[in-house]
Amino acid sequence: MLTRIDHVGIAVASLEEAIPRYEAAFGLKVAHQETNEAQGVREAMLLVHHGDTGGSYVQLLEPVRPDTPVGKFLAKKGPGIHHIAYGVADIDAALAALTVTGFDLVNKTPVHGTSGSRIAFMHPKGLGGVLTELVEAAEGH
Numbered sequence: 001m002l003t004r005i006d007h008v009g010i011a012v013a014s015l016e017e018a019i020p021r022y023e024a025a026f027g028l029k030v031a032h033q034e035t036n037e038a039q040g041v042r043e044a045m046l047l048v049h050h051g052d053t054g055g056s057y058v059q060l061l062e063p064v065r066p067d068t069p070v071g072k073f074l075a076k077k078g079p080g081i082h083h084i085a086y087g088v089a090d091i092d093a094a095l096a097a098l099t100v101t102g103f104d105l106v107n108k109t110p111v112h113g114t115s116g117s118r119i120a121f122m123h124p125k126g127l128g129g130v131l132t133e134l135v136e137a138a139e140g141h
C-alpha cells in the first residue's frame, strides 16, 4: 500500500528561523511553501530525495493560530516531530482498506494537502503514538 516516506512533519514556532537551520545543516532547499488554512498551518517543504515514486521531504510547520493541531502540540510539547506521512498511489483504496481493518481515521475521506495532494490523517493512538498521514501526490509531483 505504501510507496515511500513522503515527509516528516516538524512543528516549529517560526518558519523564518527554522528554514535556514535546515538549509545550513543539510544543504536542503525549499521546494514549496504555502498556507493551508483548513489545517491551520504555514508550511515549507524541503526536498530530501526524488525517486521513482515521487519526492521525500522535510515539512516544517508553523501554526497560523494557537487553537490549531500544531498550535496545541507546540503549547503542550514544544517544537519537535509532529507526524510522519507515507505516500500511497490510491488514497481512496487505502482508506477503504483501513476502514475494513478498523483503524481510527481522523479523516474518513481525503482532504486538501500540500501542492494539490490529497491527504488523510490516522489517529496516533492506534499507531504507537505516532500521528500518521497518507498522501496521494498530485499528478507530476
Ligand code: CMX
Pocket (backbone or CB within 6 Å): 009, 036, 039, 040, 041, 059, 061, 069, 070, 072, 073, 082, 083, 106, 113, 114, 121, 123, 124, 129, 130, 131, 133
Ligand atoms: N502526535 C502524537 N500524539 C498526539 C499528537 C501528535 N502530533 N497530537 C496530539 N496527540 C495526542 C496528545 O498527546 C493527547 O494524548 P493523551 O490523550 O494521551 O494526552 C491526544 O493526542 C489528544 O490531544 P489533544 O491535544 O487533545 O488533541 P486533539 O484530540 O484535539 O487532536 C489529533 C489530536 C491527532 C486528532 C489532531 O492533532 C489532528 O486532527 N491532527 C491532524 C491534522 C493536523 O495535524 N494538521 C496539521 C498538519 C498539516 C499537514 O501535514 O499538511
Ligand code: CO
Pocket (backbone or CB within 6 Å): 007, 009, 059, 083, 085, 133
Ligand atoms: Co504533513
